[in-house]
Amino acid sequence: MIQKYTHLVPLLQLILLMGSLEAGCPVYLTISLTGKTQQDAFLEINWGPNCYGPPQWVGIYSQDPTISNFQPDLRINGIFNTTGKMLTPIKLGKLRFPGGWNKQDSGDQTATQYPTGKCLPHYVASYNGTELLTVDCLKIQPNWMNQIKHVDRMQLKDTFLPGTHASGAVLGSSTKSNSILVRDYLVAQQLDVWSQLVFGIRYLDFSIGYKNMNTEKDADNFWIANENMLITPLLGVLRDVRQFVKRSAEMVVLDFSSFPIGFYKHPEIYSSLFRLLRQELGDEAYRRNVSKDENCANRNFRELLLQKRHLVILFPTQELPYPEKESNMLCPPWQRFSTSFMNISQTLDYMRLLFSRKPDSPVRNVGWIFTAVRSMEQTLNAHQLQTSKERAAVLNPKVNKWLKGPWGNNANVVAMDYFSNTNIVDLAIQVNARKAFIMANNDYINLEIFNLN
Ligand SMILES: *[C@@H]1O[C@H](CO)[C@@H](O)[C@H](O)[C@H]1NC(C)=O
Numbered sequence: 416m417i418q419k420y421t422h423l424v425p426l427l428q429l430i431l432l433m434g435s436l437e438a439g440c441p442v443y444l445t446i447s448l449t450g451k452t453q454q455d456a457f458l459e460i461n462w463g464p465n466c467y468g469p470p471q472w473v474g475i476y477s478q479d480p481t482i483s484n485f486q487p488d489l490r491i492n493g494i495f496n497t498t499g500k501m502l503t504p505i506k507l508g509k510l511r512f513p514g515g516w517n518k519q520d521s522g523d524q525t526a527t528q529y530p531t532g533k534c535l536p537h538y539v540a541s542y543n544g545t546e547l548l549t550v551d552c553l554k555i556q557p558n559w560m561n562q563i564k565h566v567d568r569m570q571l572k573d574t575f576l577p578g579t580h581a582s583g584a585v586l587g588s589s590t591k592s593n594s595i596l597v598r599d600y601l602v603a604q605q606l607d608v609w610s611q612l613v614f615g616i617r618y619l620d621f622s623i624g625y626k627n628m629n630t631e632k633d634a635d636n637f638w639i640a641n642e643n644m645l646i647t648p649l650l651g652v653l654r655d656v657r658q659f660v661k662r663s664a665e666m667v668v669l670d671f672s673s674f675p676i677g678f679y680k681h682p683e684i685y686s687s688l689f690r691l692l693r694q695e696l697g698d699e700a701y702r703r704n705v706s707k708d709e710n711c712a713n714r715n716f717r718e719l720l721l722q723k724r725h726l727v728i729l730f731p732t733q734e735l736p737y738p739e740k741e742s743n744m745l746c747p748p749w750q751r752f753s754t755s756f757m758n759i760s761q762t763l764d765y766m767r768l769l770f771s772r773k774p775d776s777p778v779r780n781v782g783w784i785f786t787a788v789r790s791m792e793q794t795l796n797a798h799q800l801q802t803s804k805e806r807a808a809v810l811n812p813k814v815n816k817w818l819k820g821p822w823g824n825n826a827n828v829v830a831m832d833y834f835s836n837t838n839i840v841d842l843a844i845q846v847n848a849r850k851a852f853i854m855a856n857n858d859y860i861n862l863e864i865f866n867l868n
């Protein structure tokens with residue numbers, strides 16, 4: 416009888432928690448992949464999944480509509496379908512982060528902690544007549560990992576880490592990114608790495624190219640690459656990552672996943688990249704136990720914090736000469752799965768195989784990365800040359816929707832191009848909060864029973 420009770424209380428709490436997370440018809444904002452520049456991107460309204468009682472109307476505001484009776488900047492009637500997405504004429508505008516979270520804000524002052532995220536001045540509210548049903552906003556999540564209770568005790572392989580693919584392939588100041596080919600086909604993210612992290616992304620994927628620039632610093636020779644083109648210098652990106660984890664104390668996984676230019680049969684260039692990583696990130700990189708031969712996915716956030724470190728660096732250590740290949744600041748790569756060469760229906764089948772974790776699933780009990788992208792070749796086969804934005808505009812919302820069901824509970828890393836047209840960060844936070852809660856209360860239950868004996 417007592418045993419039953421101890422089970423029941425957390426269960427009730429869990430039901431309440433889930434009830435509050437799942438409103439009748441969730442309505443949220445994302446950044447569409449329209450517009451030449453980030454500022455010109457239009458916002459989009461999303462609703463669902465499973466809106467059984469759709470709202471009568473939805474308003475978009477530049478101020479919090481719960482504080483006062485502001486008139487909406489835009490009013491939309493007639494959301495009938497149970498799920499959908501609608502482009503608005505409202506532009507994102509220049510991104511300014513509150514609370515000391517702009518890249519250029521001084522690192523001397525501590526940045527404000529935002530336990531449940533912080534709204535940017537773009538709100539969406541749904542109504543039935545004058546009755547307010549839901550409010551949400553476009554928000555930054557610079558502190559989410561530190562704020563979810565017990566998530567620091569979950570092994571990394573059990574944590575849903577929202578990620579980006581080709582994370583550094585951003586339209587930038589570098590002249591290399593000026594050509595149409597690069598801009599339309601090789602740039603893979605709207606937001607730079609700093610902003611991605613502020614929005615809550617916790618896994619970054621880097622393709623590295625090497626080109627001798629004939630400068631004095633070896634660091635100048637390393638570039639972020641995508642599909643065989645150099646896009647932007649690596650050094651600035653590494654420094655942004657370092658600055659972010661110093662300011663936020665969050666954990667980030669850095670995956671050096673491919674080396675398409677200049678590395679082939681050049682172990683000394685791999686060594687040289689290793690030295691750059693050690694110099695720039697060495698004091699923040701988690702040190703693994705090398706004699707255990709593990710890839711760090713069984714570790715948890717708390718173990719990183721015990722070392723006062725915040726980065727997990729994944730690197731193909733076998734490419735390095737001895738002794739670098741045994742460096743304790745590099746973790747061997749995790750399992751990778753990509754949808755590059757699949758169409759949408761194949762992608763759904765593949766996700767079913769991977770995320771249902773049935774016995775025939777190729778996902779082992781290790782860290783794994785699901786990269787939801789479509790390659791240029793795949794769309795070429797379909798006789799249409801789509802830009803990388805066009806590809807992500809179709810694929811991302813679908814993957815996002817499929818992860819909202821039970822599959823999300825089995826996700827580890829999910830990486831996308833142009834993630835900003837989804838709410839994958841909010842989704843990951845919900846899943847992790849739920850899993851951490853269950854894990855913590857299992858301990859609690861066991862402890863209670865133990866004490867009674
Ligand atoms: C909206 O109001 C109508 C009539 O008052 C009611 O029938 C309906 O269930 C309400 N819908 C929601 C989502 O609350």
Ligand SMILES: *[C@@H]1O[C@H](CO)[C@@H](O)[C@H](O)[C@H]1NC(C)=O
Nearest residue numbers: 493494495496498499500501
């Ligand atoms: C609702 O769904 C129908 C059929 O799938 C589609 O034609 C229509 O455009 C959708 N409407 C909205 C507002 O998304």
Ligand SMILES: *[C@@H]1O[C@H](CO)[C@@H](O)[C@H](O)[C@H]1NC(C)=O
Nearest residue numbers: 702703704705706707708709
């Ligand atoms: C590293 O792993 C080995 C083998 O499991 C173990 O004996 C050793 O104590 C570990 N070292 C540290 C510092 O944890």
Ligand SMILES: *[C@@H]1O[C@H](CO)[C@@H](O)[C@H](O)[C@H]1NC(C)=O
Nearest residue numbers: 756757758759760761762797
């Ligand atoms: C996806 O590809 C498979 C295999 O090539 C093909 O049978 C199927 O018709 C394609 N589906 C779509 C929607 O294009």
